[in-house]
Amino acid sequence: xxxxxxxxxxxxxxxxxxxxxxxxxxxxxxxxxxxxxxxxxxxxxxxxxxxxxxxxxxxxxxxxxxxxxxxxxxxxxxxxxxxxxxxxxxxxxxxxxxxxxxxxxxxxxxxxxxxxxxxxxxxxxxxxxxxxxxxxx
Amino acid sequence: xxxxxxxxxxxxxxxxxxxxxxxxxxxxxxxxxxxxxxxxxxxxxxxxxxxxxxxxxxxxxxxxxxxxx
Numbered sequence: 001x002x003x004x005x006x007x008x009x010x011x012x013x014x015x016x017x018x019x020x021x022x023x024x025x026x027x028x029x030x031x032x033x034x035x036x037x038x039x040x041x042x043x044x045x046x047x048x049x050x051x052x053x054x055x056x057x058x059x060x061x062x063x064x065x066x067x068x069x070x071x072x073x074x075x076x077x078x079x080x081x082x083x084x085x086x087x088x089x090x091x092x093x094x095x096x097x098x099x100x101x102x103x104x105x106x107x108x109x110x111x112x113x114x115x116x117x118x119x120x121x122x123x124x125x126x127x128x129x130x131x132x133x134x135x136x137x
Numbered sequence: 138x139x140x141x142x143x144x145x146x147x148x149x150x151x152x153x154x155x156x157x158x159x160x161x162x163x164x165x166x167x168x169x170x171x172x173x174x175x176x177x178x179x180x181x182x183x184x185x186x187x188x189x190x191x192x193x194x195x196x197x198x199x200x201x202x203x204x205x206x
Binding site for chain 2: 062065
């Protein structure tokens, strides 16, 4: 597979996996649209999928112009965003552990929400660092 | 660190895309360099200077040597 299609593939796999986690926790009689956490997760999955589509579009566009999909700046921004999303996700998972003890929410839903939040944090930090740039620190 | 990439690019009649192709980076990287939002690696600085047939210190300026505008 070409490297440029990798973000699209990864996001699709994440969406499918998390979707399976969420829907597996439902019984046949439950209706998803009536529950706020599930609506939130579905919206989050759609947002992340669109994020992957946008990244893939830029990669494909760069390749068509004969430019690399990745260079030193994009790699450094990605590493910085990954580091920051990791640090923040530690607090997310602590919160998820607390929620799993204190609420009646299904553990699969909490796990799915935790994974999605980590990915969302990575996306947010990627956008922030793509705006403010990167200086050697 | 400031630079004269935009000025030199205009002098050599190069677009951002053409310069990006010559040094092997994305066009967005050239945009960031011109706006001063990114300090390049030594290799990239060398490659850009080579495109403009200039020395590195003629293309990239430390703060105390910023051009007076």
